[in-house]
Structures are given as structure tokens and as C-alpha cells.
Amino acid sequence: MFSLHTIKPAIMVAMLSVAGSFSAFAEPMKFLNFDQQGQLIRPTGYREWIFIGAPLTPNDMNNGKAAFPEFHNVYIDPVSWTYWKRTGEFKDETVIVKELVSVSGKQAVSGNGYFQGEYIGLEAMVKSRQQFPKAPGNWGFFRFTIENSDELHARAAAQAEHNCSTCHQHNAAKDQVFTQYYPVLRAAEARGQAGSGR
């Protein structure tokens, strides 16, 4: 017998992943959901997923118009995280969410810098052989942001390849993901390759 209480979060995530294989009684836990028209239903609960990094492209360093304003808090779903740790690869149905956060100020008692303010947008890239059989890496890219609003679209159609994928294909370090800016992914991958686990 075991108690849930004895299970570390990392192990619980692994158990969830494994449970998907033999559960006959329940729908699998899905982070990736499309509607009948093939639109991606906006992911929820991602602030409890695994944070992988926070690039910052502030408006004041981009002529007032950053392409991705301003902090990008980036998360991967927990099942794909477990798979990444083991393999250094992104599994089918990986969901990576980029939540955009404004800069609230540039000075604090801790020093000069950039400090996170309010949520201003949400984007996602998802890997799906079923939905994107011909897309490079089977990735689709989505934008839920509503300009000048703190609301988000409930669902979104995939972006045209030239809007997102082309740049990701040419510049991202690993399978269209900018792992070069995501220390959490890089460190976990290094440990996996060394066979030391986490």
C-alpha cells in the first residue's frame, strides 16, 4: 500500500503518464483539445504546469512595439515534461504555452531591471500528428490574445506557416522549440543524457 502523501510531484507526473496506458475506466487526461472545426481550445491550468523559462522582449527595447510584449512565461504540460526528461524529445501531443506579461516597472528595491505586471496575452504551440500531419515537426501555432483586452479567445485556428513556424524552423535550437532560452529544459536534458535522472 502506498499513500498519495508519500509521492513526490515528479513521480506523480510520471504516474499520470503511465496511467494513460492502462486506464480502461476513464477518459485520458487531455492537455490538448480541438473542437470539431479543428480549432484549438484554449488550454487552462497551465500556471500549474512546468515553467521552462521567461524570455523578455520589452516594448522599450523594441521601438514601443515588441512582437511578443513583454515577459513571456513559458510552460510545458507535465506529461510532455516527463517524456522530455527521459528522452530529450518532444512527444506527440506536447503543449507549450507562452503567457505574455506586461512590464510593471523598471526599478525596485532589489535593483534596476524589469518587473512583471499584468497578463496581456496567451499563445501556444502544439505537436499533433493527427491535426498537422504535413506540418514540419507536426507543430501548430495558436494565438489567443485579444489586443487591448485582458480577455482571451476561447479557441483559435492555427496560424499560417509563415506567421510562426517558418521562424521557429530556422531559429529554434530543438524541434522548433527555442530551448536555447529555456534553462529548465536544457538542464533536464543534460541530466537525462548523463543517466542521472532527476
Next chain:
Amino acid sequence: MFSLHTIKPAIMVAMLSVAGSFSAFAEPMKFLNFDQQGQLIRPTGYREWIFIGAPLTPNDMNNGKAAFPEFHNVYIDPVSWTYWKRTGEFKDETVIVKELVSVSGKQAVSGNGYFQGEYIGLEAMVKSRQQFPKAPGNWGFFRFTIENSDELHARAAAQAEHNCSTCHQHNAAKDQVFTQYYPVLRAAEARGQAGSGR
């Protein structure tokens, strides 16, 4: 009957929290551990906790010597996160970890900005009535960073009050925590107060 597979991460965290109350068979899951001398044993696994924000105080905006170089990836342990969502308070035994990450560059295809490089340090604040009965808010502050090394101390003694606590007392928005820079905490608190849960 339920399958682990049907349980959302947020609910699992809540279950862990509740499980602590009635488990008679196992040691409780501890995020907070002190040695016999009262030194804090360095937390592990925190990259799988709840990310709460990423302040940035880059060296190049602080005369080359930021007090907290450079990105601060800040996390709260999952049980204390569940409590925060419900109450907007930090429970006894809260652990908040600040992992320091260098700036690897200031230009990317996404724009000009700041991008995360390598891990360069680790600090923590922990709330413990038992260990810090007389400290304001029962908070203790710890530093595991080894200068000019990518290693960390395995344990650390609490910092003197004037090193950390005094500033936190005077400048942090909530119970010595700089929630004003942590949108994840602020958003969860707002939801809790509105009674909508997460």
C-alpha cells in the same frame, strides 16, 4: 472508483495537501527540512513546483553588480500554493525558492531583450514558527549560492535579519513576499477572493 488519470494537476496538489491530515502510514511529504544544527537543507525538485514570477535585475542595469543577478525564477511549494489559492495567506512551512539565472544575450529573432542563460545561484525564504518563533512573520532567509561556481551549498544557516528580512518587511507587498512582482500569486488571490476558485 477513480483513476489517477482522471485527476487534474491542481486537484492532485489539493489531494496531497489533504492527504497530510490523515496519513498514518507514511512520513508526510516535506518541502522544508532542517538539519540538527538548524541549517536549512537545500530544497530539491523546485523546478516542478509552482512558478510565481521572474523579476530581472541584469548586471548591465546595475553597474555590473546586481544584488540578485540576473533573472530570478521564483517558485512556491505546491502545498503552500494550494493554501494561498484558498486563503491568500502563506501557511506555516511555506517554502519560496529564488533560482538565479544569467543573461545569455540581449538579441533574439523575437526582438531585443533579455534571455535566460545558465543557473548561477539559489536562495530561499521559509516560514517556520518552530525554527523562527521570534522572527517577523516567522520567516527565515537562506542563500545556497557559491560565487563563481555552478555548484550550490548543500545546506545553509539563516541570514542575519538586516541582510534580508528588514528589506522584505519594509518593501514586500504581502507578509514579506514581493507579491507585487508575482502575477501568478496575485491572479490566484484575486480568484480566491471572488470565490471562483481555479
